Amino acid sequence: MSSASTQWYDEFLGVAYRYFDLRMNVIPLFSSKKQASDLWNETVHWWSDHDIKMRFVDTGDKYWFILAAETRRPEHNRAIFKLLPKSENYARFKKGHQGEAYLRFATYSEKGEGQVKGDAKCNCGHLKEDHNGRCDMEGCSCTKFETFQLMMLRKKKTVTNIKFLEEKDVKDDSVSWNCLYVNKYKNTQ
Numbered sequence: 625m626s627s628a629s630t631q632w633y634d635e636f637l638g639v640a641y642r643y644f645d646l647r648m649n650v651i652p653l654f655s656s657k658k659q660a661s662d663l664w665n666e667t668v669h670w671w672s673d674h675d676i677k678m679r680f681v682d683t684g685d686k687y688w689f690i691l692a693a694e695t696r697r698p699e700h701n702r703a704i705f706k707l708l709p710k711s712e713n714y715a716r717f718k719k720g721h722q723g724e725a726y727l728r729f730a731t732y733s734e735k736g737e738g739q740v741k742g743d744a745k746c747n748c749g750h751l752k753e754d755h756n757g758r759c760d761m762e763g764c765s766c767t768k769f770e771t772f773q774l775m776m777l778r779k780k781k782t783v784t785n786i787k788f789l790e791e792k793d794v795k796d797d798s799v800s801w802n803c804l805y806v807n808k809y810k811n812t813q
Contacts, residue, residue, distance in 0.1 A: 630692070631702040632806055633663070637732055638706060639689050640774065641713040648717055648725045650678065650783070651776065652691070652704060653732040660729040660777055667702045668727070668781065676727065676783045679800045680718065683791040685710055690803045691727070705803050724784045730776040737769035744771055 636659075642649035654660035671693035679690040687710055692703030708714075717725075735744070737755060744752045748766035750759050759766035787797060794800040 630802065630806075632803060633702050633704045634706050634807075635659070636663075636704065636706065638708055639714075640730065640732075641717045642728075643716070643720070645726060647782070648721050649728050649780075650717070650725045651728050651730045651774075652689075652706075653730055653774070655731065655733070657731050657775065657777075660731055663702075663704075664729050664777060664779060668729075669779070671781065673782045674784065676781060676785060677799045678725065678727070678783045678786045679797065679803075680714075680786075680788045681791055681794055681800050681804065682710075682788065687714065688791075688800070688804065690800055692799050692803075703799070703803065705807060718788055721786060723786060724782060725786060727781040727783050728776050728779070730774045733773050733775075735771050735773050740771060740773075746771055 637653040637655060640651040640653055642651060652660075654663075675693040677690075677692050679688070681688040681690065686707055688705060688707055690703065690705045694701065737752060737757075740752060742752050746752065746755060746759065746766060746769045748759055748764055750761050750764060750766070752769060754761050755766075755769040758768065787800075789797060789800055791804070794804050
């Protein structure tokens with residue numbers, strides 16, 4: 625993958641991981657359905673499943689998420705990346721992915737008490753009915769009901785070219801090297 629011909633896209637919120645399908649899911653999160661749909665339709669739709677490369681480059685307490693493929697529409701060659709903090713969900717995916725994952729896009733939005741149904745859970749873990757502005761459960765320090773909603777797009781791709789690398793090893797992987805060179809190293813030289 626040539627860094628000169630690739631547009632590097634990082635205008636998404638982060639990455640979620642889902643474990644309850646046939647394969648684990650890797651889900652880039654977007655703030656709007658239009659943003660997610662446009663990127664999928666203009667770029668990811670044109671990727672052949674077997675050509676998609678998913679890379680995770682560990683660097684201290686963060687990691688680079690990199691997703692790329694050569695498209696059948698070279699004028700739309702685009703790869704996505706994001707520098708993210710390591711999490712328990714990332715570690716769980718790294719340990720259990722078994723060499724393949726579904727790629728899906730989703731929208732992420734934060735919701736308040738008046739925007740959800742009664743069975744919704746607050747970020748503190750208690751139900752909406754346990755809140756009256758603040759959490760009524762003994763020992764909980766939550767002062768405001770807050771939760772989030774993920775709305776996943778229906779389309780998905782199966783990714784089998786998944787690699788986990790240390791930053792010192794990126795020169796051996798063209799996708800990772802191109803991403804880090806363009807988005808990190810080039811700016812520090």
